[in-house]
Structures are given as C-alpha cells and as structure tokens.
Amino acid sequence: MIRLTTNILGVFALKNGRIIERILFPMDVEKIADRLEVIKDGVSEEEVAIIEKLKRSGVREVYVIDPERFPSTLGIKFLKDSEIIDPSYLAEEIGIGREEFSELISKVNLELAKRRLKGIGRDQILIQAINSIDELDESINKLVKRLREWYSLNFPELDYVIKNNETYAKAVSSVDKLDKGLRNRINSLRRESTGIEFSERDYEVVTALSDSILCLYSTRREIESYIDHLMSDIAPNLSTLAGPMLGARLIALAGGLERLSFLPASTIQVLGAESAFFRFLRTGKKPPKHGVIFQLPEIRSSPKRMRGKVARTFAAKVAIAARADHFNGKFVGDKLRRDFLRKIEKLK
Template sequence: MSYILLRYNGLYIFDDNLEKFQKIDLELNLDDLKEIYKNKLPEKVKNYIKENDIFIGQRFDGYKYTEDINIIRKALEKIGEEKINNKLFIDLLKEQISDSISKDEIIIQAISFLDDLNKSLNLFMERFREWYGLYFPEISQEIEDHEKFIRTIINSNREELMKKYNINKTMGGKIFEKEDLEIMNKISLKIKELYDLRKDLEDYIEKLMREIAPNLSEIATPKIGARLILLSGGLKELSLLPSSTIQVLGAEKALFLHLSKGIKPPKHGVIFNHPYLQKLPPKRRGAMARTLASKISIAVKADLNKKIIYQKLKEELDKRFKELSEK
C-alpha cells in the first residue's frame, strides 16, 4: 500500500510511513485538469496506481482516499513548494467560465433586450407621432396601435390616406415640402424594421423556451416563462422558489408598499398577463393565480429533471379555470 498525492507538477508516491517518496513527472494538459476537477483520474495517471493505494486529500471515482489532516500536512511538507503552470490555470479558468454559460442565461439576455427594444419603440413612436401629427393629425387619432400606425403610413401620402379613411379635411400644416416628407418616411421605415426585429426576437425566445423549458412554456406561456426566469435569475433559481413567491414575481413594488404601509398585498406579478387570469373577473384572479403559480413550480422542477409532464398539469389547470369561470 502506498499513499498517492497528485499535483500539477507531477505524481508523488509515498511509502506507508510517509518518510520516502518517488516523484513521477507528468505533463498534465487542459483536458487532464478538467478531468481532475470532475473527480476523475486522467488515463495517464492510472497506470501508476495500484489497487490498495490511497490518495491523500483527493477524491477520485473508484479509488481510496484519506482526509486525515496530519497525513495531508506531512505529505505537503515533504514535497515542498511546487511550480505551477500559470498559463494552464488561466486556460482552465476560461474553459470553466465557458462551460458555465447556460441556455437560460441566453434567455435572460434575450428577454432583457426585448424589454429595452419595447421601451425604445415606445419612445420613438411618441416622438414620431407628435411630428407626424403636424402633417396629418387625423390619422394618428384614427389608429391607436403604434405598429399598425407605422405600417399604415409608410409610402402613403396624405391624400391617399384621406381617401382610404374617408377624411374630407385635415388640420395638418400646408408648409410640408418633399424633403420634409422624405425624412419622415425614412424614419417610419427604420421604425418598421425595429418592429420586424421585435417579432423575430419574440419567435426566437419562444423557440428557445420550448427547447429548454417545455413544461414551463406550456403552463405559463413562453414569454411569461422567460420573464420568470429573468426575475429569478435562472431556471434553477426559479425551481427553488416556493409557489407563493412565484405568484408575485414582478410585483416587488406593490409588495414593498404592503409591508411598509399596510396596503393590500399583490395577488399576482407577471403571471397576471396569463390568458386564464385575463379572462376571469378580478375577484376570481387571486384563486387562479395561486393554482397557476403552483403548477409553474412543478413544471420548472420537471424541466430541470428533463421530464415532460405538462399535459397532466395543463389538464388540472384547465379544470380549475373552468371551475372559477362557472362560479
């Protein structure tokens, strides 16, 4: 029986009294270090290990080890200071960072970008409507939806729009010239491209959500599911939350006012946008939100374990919605 100590500058094989040792120089590479960090012994090391050998303070799958502090201290004192390959450690750190990036982190960035894009679009549209209102205010009043408005006016002059919407006279200014209309049309085309980008991004988020969290996507909808992942910090973090917390995620301000000023607690956060809550009268939404949050909690745990159970959860959710609808 020998004591074994694997270090980055070689393999140390001690006798059973830790008095003498043999050092075997090994050229450990990045793949070897990754194996070691996973508690697996690299193949190039296995050839030197016998059946009853004991590793000192190191645990490897299928091998004996000891965590006796006296043995560890004595062995380290014997070998002295070791020379470490800094470049190898930097490469290992980069690999570990790269491996740690998960799909739900991509979802967090995508849904955050979508939020920023929506804010920018609203800001651009408010400014553009004011500008366009100087030219043709009636059409702006006729079409409330921003996206529909921008798609309607692109490449259409005032006379064409007046005829299309049966507007006989306009209060729009008469001073607009060709170059004024050209710049407004260019801006409207760029804003339309942003709306197209938003649609592409929403489709991408839905595809990604159905790939990594199919149960959550079916129960909460892909967009609400993505927002829950964003608010909790990740899929794993969301799975650790109780359903009562999931229910009010996104309603932190209202919850703070409840705790500080005693106003009524919020019944729901971002899950308020779920179709089932939207279709129910206000007095039934609290009960539906509790059921929905409970099913979301189960769905997320199933997604982490790569199990598909949304059909059963959806049936239970549909049943509860029907009960509340008929009350």
C-alpha cells in the same frame, strides 16, 4: 425471464444471464453520447429494434430498470427489474477488454459532461432575449409617440383614424403597405387635411423615422420567435403551461431556471410585483395577489374575487413545471396545463 438493458455499448436482451439479442452502438464517442441522451426520457431506435425482435419470437413481457420510459404502444409489457446488469460483464461477453472498456467510459462521460456544461447558462441567453423585448417595446413606444406628434403637424386626421402603432408607422412610410379600404380612406382624408405643408425633405426624414420603427417591430418579432425556440429547448414544460413569453419572463425575474425551480409557489405568484410587496411590508396595506403572471389570459380575465385563487393555482403548477425542466424530468406540460384549466372550472 427476459431482461432488457442499455448502456454505452448498446442494447442487450438477456435470458438467465445469457445474451440472446444485441445491437451495439457505433464505437464513436459522440454517437454513443447521442444515444444516451435519447434514453434519458425516451426510447432509442436500437431498443425499438430489439423489442420488435423479441415480440416476433413470442416474448410478451420484459424486465427493465425504468418501465415508465417505454410507451405502451410498443406492444409489450414492461416490468420493473430490481437488479442492474453489470456492463463490464457484457463488455467481456462481446470481447471488449477491461482497459478498452474503461477508456470508453471515460471518453463518453467526458463528452456528456461537456454537453451538460454547454447547456448550463442557456437560460441566461433567454434572459437577455426577453429583456431585449422589453427594451424594444420601450423604444418603439417612445419613437411612435414622437412620430405621431411630428406627422400630426402635416396630417392630424391620421392620428384619429389609426390607433395601432405599427399600422400608423406603415401609413407614414407608404400607404401602399396598407389594405385597400384603409388606403382609400386615408387618401380621402388627405385631400381635406388641415395640417401644414411638409417639404420633400420633411417627408424624407419623417419617413426614415417610420421605417426605423417598422424595423424595430420586425426585430421584435424575430426575437420573439427566437424565444419560442429557446423555451421549447430549455423549459418545454413551463413553455407549454404558461406560454413561451410569460415563461421566459418568469425565468428572467427569478434570475434563471435553476433559481425559479427552487422558489416556492407563493414567491412565484408575486414575481414582478416586488415594489407592491415591499409597500405591503412597509405600510401594512393589502399584499399583491399576483405579479407578472397577471399577463396570463386565464388570470387577467377572471373576476376580481377569483384572481387570487387562480393565481395561486397557476403558481403551484409553474413551480412543478420549472422543477421538471431544471432537473430534466419527463414532459408533463400538457398534463399541468389540463389540470390548471380543470381547477379553474371548479373555482367558478
């Protein structure tokens, strides 16, 4: 019976209580902490190296504490080991004294605690980022409305030709920023425009406003990219299931990932629809079927009669994803997404 164990000292393979293979971690607290973080839900390079050695010596099965952590692609069978190997015994076997071992444990635990504390609150940064997106959108919409009203005094036809707000701002800033076809059309309309004349100073000021709007669009894209990165780090399961932006909004509405992870699916379903929900409680009118999750394409595009069921199904998956992310569970985002899409098909 071959047993494989990993602790703060390194990776050990034992047979009948005797060490037959070992790869020690560097005696550096940060590097040890790095490896221990890897083996929370993955396999370290040292473990792979030991497994390869065992395979070459003809070993076909190994007993480990958590068989599910090891992928089948490693080419060896992993069985459940019900007995934990005492790391202090292994320390003694490789010549590390009790005091030195205890000191190492304390230092590594302190480093891991520091890392956990640093990780706490990252969702609060995410909340600030997603709220910034909302405020940017509000500012952009107000400024674009003002820009359209202002520039329409000089070139009213442009307002009818370009419906996209960012493209409109580009056209005001400089037609050279547009594609050739649209540029030619605008130049043609400009020659026959019925608008009033602008002075050079008028153009300078309105162009400055359009440039500011374009800068806000650029900032929005930058923050959105930042949210994508944060979500993949903080809540990979939720990000895969709901998309990074919707996932971030759910975390923000709940007040944090931890709070979201404890919410029942029925509450998640109506997050963002609080005013409609309170109206239902006050007047007895129909309760809302969904809140912010209506932004999900699969819910938004569903027939009205199905939206409630699709929203309930999705909210249940969100609850699972949030718990997996908060409690550092394994990555199940892809599976949750597939299950959700499969259930939608059955509902049709």
